Amino acid sequence: MSRRYDAIVVGGGHNGLVAAAYLARAGKTVLVLERRDVLGGAAVSEEVFPGFTFSVCSYVVSLLKSDIIRDLQLSRHGLELLPLESTFTPLPNDDYLIRWADHDKTRQELYRHSPRDAEQYDRFGQLMNQIGMAVKPILEMVPPDPSRLSFAALRELVKLGRHFKSLGQEKFAALAKLMTMSAADLLDEWFEFEPLKATISASGIIGTFMGPRSPGSAYVMLHHYMGDIDGVFRAWGFQRGGTGEVSMSIARSALELGADIKTEAPVSKLMVQNGKAIGVALENGDEFYSKVVISGLDPKLTFLKLVDEKELPQDFVTSIRNFRIRGSSGKVNLALDALPNFTAIPGYGPHLRGAISISPSYDYLETAYDDAKYGNFSRQPFIDMILPSVLDPAMAPPGKHVMSCFVQYAPYDLNGGWNDAQREAFGDAVVDAIAQFAPNIKDIILHRQVLTPWDLENTFGLTEGNIFHGELSLQQLFFLRPAASWADYRTPIRGYYQCGSGTHPGGGISGATGQMAATEILKEWR
C-alpha cells in the first residue's frame, strides 16, 4: 500500500503537468501518472531516428500563457522559444508570398502582390488583435452554467453580459459574426491576393474537419491568433530541443515543487466509492489513493474508458458519446540529408527559418478538404512545415536536418481503414506535394516517419487522432465543452476533475485548461 496523495493526475501531457505543478505549488502532494516512457503527451520530443530529434506531434508554440511561464518559472527550467521569422508560401507559378516578423518587410512584400492588401494588412491585424483582446477574458473565465439558476451562475452570466457590453456595438458585432462565419468570407472582406487569403485562412482549418469556406473556420483562425496578442506578428516560436522541452520544463518545475511523476504507469481505471473518486488502479494492478483525481485525457477516455458508465448519469454519458472528436490531420517527420531547395527561392535563406505553408489558394485547400469529406486522405494536402534543425542545430547530426510537416486532411475514418499501405501512400502524397515546390526533396530524405490519425490515437491516446481533444466547433466551446453543466472542470463524480484540452478554452500548447482546473480544485479545498 503506497502513500495517499492529495491529488493524482492521470496523463503527463502538458496540461496535466501544469495542473500538477500548480497544486504542488499550493503545498499539495501530487502524483502524475504517465502511460508512456516520455512525458509531454502530444507535446513531446523524441529521437525517432538515431541523431534526429523530432517534436513528434505538436511542433510550434505560441499560445503558452505568460502567467504560467512566470508562476512556474519555466524559463529557469529550460523554456526557450526561438522565434519563427516568417511564413513562406511557395506558389505554383514559381513566385512566392512571404510574411516576415519584420513589419516593414512584410508590407514591402505585400506591396509587390497587391498595394491594396498591403494597406489593409495592418488594419486587419488590429481588428484581430482587438477581437483577441475581447475574447481573452472569456477564455480565462470558468464557463458559467446557464441551465442552473444558482446565485453564483447568475453572477457569472451577468459578468459575461457586462463584458460584452463593455466591447461596444461594433466590436461585439465583429466578434459575433466571427464566431460563425467562414475564414474565407472574413478574409474576402479584407484582401484580394488569393495566396495571402489562403495562407491566413489555413490557420482556420488546422485541426478541424472544415475547409476555409466552411462557416466556423473564422473562429478557429481567431483561436490561433490568440498567440499574437502580446506581440505583433503571429508570434509562433520553436522550443529549443523540440516541443517536448516545453513539457519537460513544466515537469522540472513540478518536481522541484515536490510533485511525484511516474512514467510507464498506465492507468486502467478510476476507483470510485459511494459516488466519490478515491484513487486509480494501474494496468499492472497497482493502486494509488488520493483525495482527488484529475484526468488530463480527452473526454472520451476520461469518461468512457477510465470510468464505469454506471457511475455517471445517463444523459451525461450520451453527451460525451456525442462529443465530436474526429481527427483530420496527420504528421510526417522527415530526416533530411540536406536542406530542401525551393524553386521559388532557391538555396539557403531566411525563408527556411520560419513556417513554410503549402496553401497556394482557397481551391487548393477546399479540394484537399473534399477528399476528406468522402473518407479519403488529400491527394494534394495542405502542409505546414518547419525545419527545426535550422533554428536549433542540435536536433540533427551536423549538416543534416529534420523537417516537421503537419498535414491535412487525413480523416480518421478512412475508407477501408488505415493500414501500412495506406500510411505509406499518404506519406508519398505529402512528399509529392512538397516536391512540386521543392523538387529535390525526394533525393534528400534519409528517413520518414508518417503518423496517421490512427497512429496518433494509438501512440498518444488522442481519441480519433484529434489534436484538440475534441473539435473546436461552436457547440463544443465554452459552457458546452465538453458537456453542458460540466464545463467547470468538475465531473458528475465527486473528487474527479478534468484538465485536458477537451475542456474550456480548448486545445493548443497553452496550459490554460491545466491551470484553470488547478485553480478550481484549490478553490474547493479552501
Add this chain to the structure above:
Amino acid sequence: MRYDSIIIGAGHNGLVAAVRLAKAGQRVLVLEKRHSVGGIAITEELIPRFHFNTCVDYIRWLHPRLLKELKLEDDRFKVQWTDPSVVTPLPDGNCLRLSADASTTAESIRQFSKADAENWSGFIDRIAQLVAFLEPLYSMTPPPVPDLGLEHLISMRGLLKPLRKYGRKTLVELLRVLPMTMPELLDEWFESEPLRGTLAASAIHGLCQGPMAVGTAYLFLHNHVGCRNGALRPAGFVQGGMGNFSNALAAAAEHLGVDIRTNAIVRKILTDENQAGGVLLGSGEEFKAHRIISNAGPSVTLLDLVGRENLEPRFTRQVKAIKYRGAMARIHLALNDLPRFRVFTDEADLRGVISISPKLEYLEQAYDAAKYGRCSYHPYLEIVIPSLTDSTLAPDGKHTMSITLQYAPYQLRQGEWNKGTKEALLQSALSTVSEYAPGFGDLIEDTVVLSPLDLEEQFGLTEGNINHGEMMLDQFFFMRPVAGWAQYRTPIENLYLCGSGTHPGGGITGAPGWNASREILRDLKN
C-alpha cells in the same frame, strides 16, 4: 396626395405591413414594380394555359396572428397540407415517405433501419421542443445586443412559455444544436442514408452551402418552426396557387383603404438631412410620405435606392458585406400527362414534395460543384406537381411540374447565365428525374428555366437569393440584416425594412412584415 406610409414592394411582407398600418388608421400606398402583387409569392401563367408558382411552391409556417387578425381564413385562402409531405425515391426502387403521422413515417423508415424507426418519435419531439423556442423568437424584434436594458429583457418574455414547459436544459440544447452541421445533428439519431439525406435537404434550401456546413442545423430548425404535429418537411399548398395568398392579403389591404399600384418602379428613396420623405418612380412621378417602408432586400434598399452617398461609410461596408450567394434555380414544366415514377405505388406520392435526396453525401457533392462556381451535374431536386391537387392550374388531363434545383450558383466561374447555360441546367435536371421516372422526357410540352440571374432581374432578389440574404448564423437574429440595425429601422430616419432580409428571415411567413409594422407603430406612438 400625401400618404402616411409608402411601402416599396408588394411582396407578402410588404402587404402584411400595409394591412397592419392601415388598420392603425394610416394612409398607405404600396408600390410594386411588377405587373402583379405578391413578390415571390405569386402564381403566373408562364406557359399558355399552365399556371405556376414562379418562385415558391408552398408555405410551412405563417405568423400565428396573421390568419386571425387579417381574417384571411375564408373562401379566399385555403391551404392543403399533403400527406405524405415528402417522398424520396431511391435508385434501387424503394422510397421513403415522411407523413404527418409519426408511426406511419416510422414504418416507412423501418425498411432502411430498425433503429432509426425507433428513434423517429424521439427526434420529432426534440425538434418540436427546440422550435418551440424559435417561434416566440421569430415573433419578436431582436434586441440591440449587447446594450441590453431591462425593457429588452422584458420584450423577450415570449421565451418564458417554452422555458417553463421544457426547461432551461432544452434552451441550452438549442444553443448546442443551432451551430451544428446536419451530419453532426443526424449522427446523434439516425444511420440510414435516405432519411439523413431527406432531412438534410431542408437544411440547405436556398443556401450556397452543403449540409456539412456549420449552421445548417439552424436552417433545418428554421424550416420547421411551427410544425408541431410531427410532420417534418411540411408542405402547405395554397389553393389556386401561391399567388392567392398574396391576392388575399392585397384584398384585405385594399378593403382597409390601402392604395396599391403595380408597374410602379421605385428608382430612388428621397432623403433630406438623413430623413426619408418620399420616393421617385422610374416614370418621374414623385410620392411624398412621412415614412418609407421597404420590402426590397437590404442591399437594394440601402445601396441602390438610398444610395451610398447618403450613408455612413461604416454602415455601407456592413451592408456590402451581407452575403447573398443565390444558388437555386427554378424549372417549370408543362406536362401532357402525369409522370410515372418507378417506385411510387400511390398517386398520393405525387401530391406532396418529391425529394431527390438519396443520401446526405449526394447533397454535399451537389454543393461541391457550386463551391468552384459550377452547376451540379447531379443536382438536388425538389419536385412538385401542383396541378394534381388543384386542377385549375393546367388544362384538362395535363399537368404542371415545378422543380427547385440546387446548386446553380449565381456567380459562374466559366461563362455566364444565358440560354446555353440554362439549357445545360435543364438537361441535368431532366436526366436526373428520368433516372427515377423513365420516359418522363416524352411528356414535356414546354419548359421555363429561371436562373439565379433571372430571379435577380425579375424579382429584385440580390444575387438571386430567395431569402434576401443567406440564412446562416452570422446573419441571424440581431445580426440580420446587419448588427446594430436589426430592429427594422435604418440609419435613415423614417426608413424601415420589412422584407426577408430582416429577422426572422426567409420563407412565406409574414413575420418580418408583422414585426416591422409593430416597430413602426411603436415609433408612431412616441
